[in-house]
Amino acid sequence: MSLIRQNLTVSERLGWQVMDTVDVPGAVYLDHAATTPMVPAALAAMTEQLRVVGNASSLHRAGRTARRVVEESRETIAQALHARPSEVVFTSGGTEADNLAVKGLFWSRRAADPRRVRILASAVEHHAVQHTLRYLEKFGFEVVELPVDRYGRVDPDALRDLLLGAWRSAAASKRRGPADRALPARGKAKPK
């Protein structure tokens, strides 16, 4: 039985959607983190908006109408995700979202507390995340790579050891006083 046929059988059993990709008709597409077909309701809502004018940043009536649509969409998505509307940020794609999340988080943490310079990241991050981490190293952040198992799952023991180590050295430097609070540099976490 061909690989494609096997995949079809598995996906049919699990009720997955079988679709024709550009080059392999009948193949099962599993990379939905990269691209996924829009559900008809989302497609219809977006198409409707693409037909009308109005920049959501403009002050005139068309702009204010567009802004209302954006904010109502943000609220609907937040509700579906059990999040606050302020936690929903629209971006143009994955790379922009990764940069915003990683840089935003770590720069704001370091601004609040200059000792917070260590970043723990799994060894299998998308390269958009990896490039962002390499960039942050230039600003004094220390990136520690967390090993993963053969399924790509982070090793929980390595994570615990690193968190405990950071917690202990923070507690020790608190006892020593404010003059010596920088966390000691660490290398790559050792895979088990």
Ligand SMILES: Cc1ncc(COP(=O)(O)O)c(C=O)c1O
């Ligand atoms: C985690 C992650 N970041 C970034 C990207 C790249 O996304 P884009 O091409 O929209 O920038 C992907 C795409 O698969 C992704 O999975």
